[in-house]
Amino acid sequence: MKILILNGSPKPSGSASEKLAEGLAQRLGNAEITMFNAMKTGKDEFVAQVNAIDALVVVFPLYVDGLPSHLLRLLDEAKGEIKSSARVYSIANNGFYEGQQNHLALEMMRHFSASSGMEWGQGLGVGAGGMVGVAPFGSGPMKNIGKALDKMAQNILNKQNGDDFYIQPNFPKFLYKMAAHRSWYSQAKGNGISRKGILRGD
Amino acid sequence: MKTLIIQDIDQNGIDVDLSKYTLFQMSERVKPCVGCFGCWIKTPGKCVIKDGDNVFLELMPKVDKVMVISKLTFGGFSPDIKGVFDRSIGFILPFFETVSGEMHHKQRYEKRPSLQYMFYGDNMTEAEKATAQKLVKANAVNLGAPDCSASFYATPDEILEGLK
Numbered sequence: 001m002k003i004l005i006l007n008g009s010p011k012p013s014g015s016a017s018e019k020l021a022e023g024l025a026q027r028l029g030n031a032e033i034t035m036f037n038a039m040k041t042g043k044d045e046f047v048a049q050v051n052a053i054d055a056l057v058v059v060f061p062l063y064v065d066g067l068p069s070h071l072l073r074l075l076d077e078a079k080g081e082i083k084s085s086a087r088v089y090s091i092a093n094n095g096f097y098e099g100q101q102n103h104l105a106l107e108m109m110r111h112f113s114a115s116s117g118m119e120w121g122q123g124l125g126v127g128a129g130g131m132v133g134v135a136p137f138g139s140g141p142m143k144n145i146g147k148a149l150d151k152m153a154q155n156i157l158n159k160q161n162g163d164d165f166y167i168q169p170n171f172p173k174f175l176y177k178m179a180a181h182r183s184w185y186s187q188a189k190g191n192g193i194s195r196k197g198i199l200r201g202d
Numbered sequence: 203m204k205t206l207i208i209q210d211i212d213q214n215g216i217d218v219d220l221s222k223y224t225l226f227q228m229s230e231r232v233k234p235c236v237g238c239f240g241c242w243i244k245t246p247g248k249c250v251i252k253d254g255d256n257v258f259l260e261l262m263p264k265v266d267k268v269m270v271i272s273k274l275t276f277g278g279f280s281p282d283i284k285g286v287f288d289r290s291i292g293f294i295l296p297f298f299e300t301v302s303g304e305m306h307h308k309q310r311y312e313k314r315p316s317l318q319y320m321f322y323g324d325n326m327t328e329a330e331k332a333t334a335q336k337l338v339k340a341n342a343v344n345l346g347a348p349d350c351s352a353s354f355y356a357t358p359d360e361i362l363e364g365l366k
Contacts, residue, residue: 064287066278073285191243201247
């Protein structure tokens with residue numbers, strides 16, 4: 001079984017999308033997996049690979065309720081040239097706590113899938129993406145996410161579809177919010193920006 | 203009433219009454235957001251990529267309405283317009299607040315434009331249009347827009363006629 005995992009994060013490394021992609025890949029047993037980064041993949045290379053696989057998995061961060069523009073461009077340019085019987089699966093992650101807020105981006109992935117003549121397999125929306133990687137998938141705050149990756153991996157390997165589903169870490173919302181705010185203050189301080197400076201509106 | 207137009211119909215601009223509208227001209231191939239969060243923690247409210255496409259964000263707080271004219275792409279914006287929006291999240295703050303039970307970002311500005319999205323395309327499906335209707339509402343919550351709407355046209359000319 002051949003699988004292409006397309007990482008749609010623009011970050012060169014260490015992104016939540018990359019960690020989710022790796023976590024999923026580890027659950028795909030002996031399948032032959034290729035990993036592409038959408039920032040470094042041309043349309044022709046992408047189309048050739050999609051036309052030779054059984055499953056495409058697109059993993060990406062939510063940007064303004066949709067797909068990051070570089071990923072959108074790649075999929076838009078490729079859609080007319082894809083001739084593939086692969087199923088499409090997708091994992092979207094967002095900075096907000098609720099995984100449900102990825103639902104429009106997953107709808108957009110469904111429209112990509114339909115307009116390229118591929119079958120939609122399943123979508124997963126992961127909330128509190130900033131926490132991905134704080135523990136191994138399947139344990140502690142990453143327990144739910146590990147289970148969700150297990151479920152999607154099984155569907156991919158069994159060549160079956162599943163309902164879209166949404167999850168967030170096993171971690172309270174108010175603590176996630178506090179941790180996020182502390183992180184913003186600390187990162188801004190590192191750039192010489194004060195707490196008040198972050199709020200500037202000129 | 204100031205209306206800012208961003209459009210993907212013509213790279214050379216469109217013919218509208220410039221006393222009524224401000225035209226924003228994006229690049230031919232808008233550079234993507236690189237996820238650096240510089241617009242929140244390095245140069246708050248400004249995109250760190252200074253190539254002209256960063257200016258849209260700086261115009262947003264100064265207008266009453268943002269009008270987006272875009273080819274409908276998977277139920278949302280075309281890639282260049284999406285690139286400009288991705289690079290405009292400095293319009294809001296990194297901090298979170300709860301809006302109707304959901305987590306969203308706090309607003310940076312008191313005055314925020316309403317959103318009017320006008321989509322065109324010759325093969326728009328009902329499902330894609332339904333996604334776009336939900337998109338404008340979701341964007342309005344995230345960008346704190348006082349009002350929003352989405353409408354659909356078979357050709358760009360229909361939109362341009364309406365603006366004359």
